[in-house]
Amino acid sequence: MPTFTPLHRDLTFLSPLSEARAARLVGFLTEDEPSTVLDVGCGWGELLLRVLEAAPAARGFGVDLDEDAIAGAHRHAVDRGLSDRATFEATDAREVTGTYGAVTCIGSSQIWGPSVEEAQPLDYAAALTALRSLLPRGGRLVYGEGIWSATPTPAATAPLSGRDDEFIRLGALVDLAKSHGFAVTAAHEADQDEWDVFESGFAAGYARWLVEHDADDPDADEVRTLAARQHTAYFEGYRGILGLAYLQLVAV
Ligand SMILES: C[S@@+](CC[C@H](N)C(=O)[O-])C[C@H]1O[C@@H](n2cnc3c(N)ncnc32)[C@H](O)[C@@H]1O
Structure with missing residues (x-):
């Protein structure tokens, strides 16, 4: 099995998210000074650490099943002097209870639906219901969610679940959020540059491996195949069609 450099070497966030949009989301989450x-699904915790930097009185809790990502999040918290206010746990987010002044869930709503292997439509309603239960009235949620940015084509759905109904459009997602106990204060979606940067982060891992190993390395064919599959899935498939919505929600 080839080993790749950790994704956080090439990506700031494990989602299509620019610095400008991240700053906007942090501003929204911290405006009411949540405690x-x-x-x-915090990944290596970059957004949560930025929230804590912007809200010096807040305590943060990040959960993710990925133990390596959680270890990285903890290291970053120590490096940035935030470890007394940031707790990261490798645990199933479905077990988290209680209420929080602010919650963020970006690209992680599959936590509450069927597993990716089951190739079912994304269960937006289950995610919104679970997220609403973690917030008091007035609590703020940043909800980053997969959508169709354009009508899906067979080439776009093939490397995903193969279904046209896997995702919905931005307007339908806004309606769903409203019917699950949220006021929608902003709804936008990742742009092409954010997506290209995100996908390039995966491609960079393959490219680096190929640069650092001989062309006849026993794993080289497998790495070339993985790289080609990702290239085709994106550039000939879902580029410009798979989207990521960012909703700024307040619990009502
Ligand atoms: C697309 S990544 C998003 C990471 C992060 N929110 C970001 O934007 O950088 C989705 C994350 O959800 C995590 N995840 C999936 N199922 C989970 C579960 N049941 N409980 C906690 N985390 C989960 C994955 O390990 C992964 O890190």
């Missing part, structure tokens, strides 16, 4: 902030 507690939860990040479900």
Whole structure:
């Protein structure tokens, strides 16, 4: 099995998210000076750490199943002098209870639906219901969620679940959020540059491996195949069609 450099070497966030948009989301989450902030599916915790930097009185809790990502999040918290206010746990986010002044869930709503292997439509309603239960009235949620940015084509759905109904459009997602106990204060979606940067982060890992190993390395064919598959899935498939919505929500 080839080993790749950790994704956080090439990506700031494990989602299509620019610096400008991240700053906007952090501003929204911290405007009311929450005392507690939860990040479900936090990855290596970059957004939560930025929230804590912007809200010096807040305590943060990040959960993710990925133990390496959680170890990285903890290291970053120590390096940035935030470890007394940031707790990261490698645990299933479905087990998290209680309420938090602010919650962020970006690209992680599959936590509450069927597993990716089951190739079912994304269960937006289950995610919104679970997230609403973690917030008091007035609590703020940043909800980053997969959508169709354009009508899906067979080439776009093939490397995903193969279904046209896997995702919905931005307007339908806004309606769903409203019917699950949220006021929608902003709804936008990742742009092409954010997506290109995100996908390039994966491609960079393959490219670096190929630069650092001989062309006849026993794993080289497998790495070339993985790289080609990712290239085709994106450039000939879902580029410009798979989207990521960012909703700024307030619990009502
Ligand atoms: C697309 S990544 C998003 C990471 C992060 N929110 C970001 O934007 O950088 C989705 C994350 O959800 C995590 N995840 C999936 N199922 C989970 C579960 N049941 N409980 C906690 N985390 C989960 C994955 O390990 C992964 O790190």
